[in-house]
Amino acid sequence: MEISYEALEQEILAKLGESAVMALATCAGGRVTARNMSFVFNGLKAAFQTSAASMKISQIRENLRVALCMENIQIEGTAAILGHPYDIPWFREKYSRLHQGSFETYSWLDDECVVEVEPTLISLWKYSDGRPAIERLSVAEKKAFRDEVPLVGTRRDR
Secondary structure, three states, X not given: OEEOHHHHHHHHHHHHOOEEEEEEEEEEOOEEEEEEXXXXXXXXXXXXXXXXXXXXXXXXXXXXXXXXXEOOEEEEEXXXXXXXXXXXXXXXXXXXXXXXXXXXXXOOOOOEEEEEEEEEEEEEEEEEOOEEEXXXXXXXXXXXXXXXXXXXXXXXXX
């Protein structure tokens, strides 16, 4: 069922806030890896910094499609390597303020880079009228949908 894009977008933005620690999944060469990363947000876009020599960057260079996950939010998107943290003013300001320890420890290193994730689909698992549902924000299409999750099987009493 189609729902309000604007309302779901605002709910997701409120849940994400300015920053979060999220799991980042990358995949290349038949290998999927995941790790927690400190993100800052620029609207629905999420950004983090890391070493250009890391496995995640090698995988992103081979396959730009990534996934993020935090609590009941799942984000599928496309990654772009933007450059050094000092060269991206909005990122430098937010990351230094919201993840000060990481910024001070790593941002000055020559091989640090910022990766920005442009979301294509954001899924929010929730309950609607007491029933499990998935609300999906299709960012490219600017459409939102709610699908009830069918409960299958026989109830087992304890």
